[in-house]
Amino acid sequence: xxxxxxxxxxxxxxxxxxxxxxxxxxxxxxxxxxxxxxxxxxxxxxxxxxxxxxxxxxxxxxxxxxxxxxxxxxxxxxxxxxxxxxxxxxxxxxxxxxxxxxxxxxxxxxxxxxxxxxxxxxxxxxxxxxxxxxxxxxx
Numbered sequence: 510x511x512x513x514x515x516x517x518x519x520x521x522x523x524x525x526x527x528x529x530x531x532x533x534x535x536x537x538x539x540x541x542x543x544x545x546x547x548x549x550x551x552x553x554x555x556x557x558x559x560x561x562x563x564x565x566x567x568x569x570x571x572x573x574x575x576x577x578x579x580x581x582x583x584x585x586x587x588x589x590x591x592x593x594x595x596x597x598x599x600x601x602x603x604x605x606x607x608x609x610x611x612x613x614x615x616x617x618x619x620x621x622x623x624x625x626x627x628x629x630x631x632x633x634x635x636x637x638x639x640x641x642x643x644x645x646x647x648x
Contacts, residue, residue, distance in 0.1 A: 533582025557599025
């Protein structure tokens with residue numbers, strides 16, 4: 510898959526509801542989950558809602574785990590655990606969560622991610638454990 514050609518849009522109900530895109534086509538094999546934050550994504554204080562930040566981080570991590578087995582980033586992985594640390598306030602505008610494999614084996618992959626505002630401000634970090642769904646159990 511060539512860079513820029515691995516953009517996944519409108520694949521799931523959650524993706525359509527929130528409006529993020531998932532880039533699984535970069536040569537570093539790190540998935541990127543991108544959202545342009547607007548008033549639909551903010552809390553009562555006008556900053557990115559923590560639950561939406563966690564969705565972006567979870568998607569970047571899960572798709573990064575998938576890329577360890579599948580160039581399309583669509584091999585199913587289940588989130589076993591996800592720990593999120595909120596560092597700063599996400600403001601309206603572009604944000605991107607980028608995953609990175611930390612370790613793992615055949616069925617469990619340990620993945621981390623950073624959620625960063627377009628200006629470079631770190632918003633949140635996450636680390637999680639993701640389990641490969643066997644082919645016979647995949648939907």
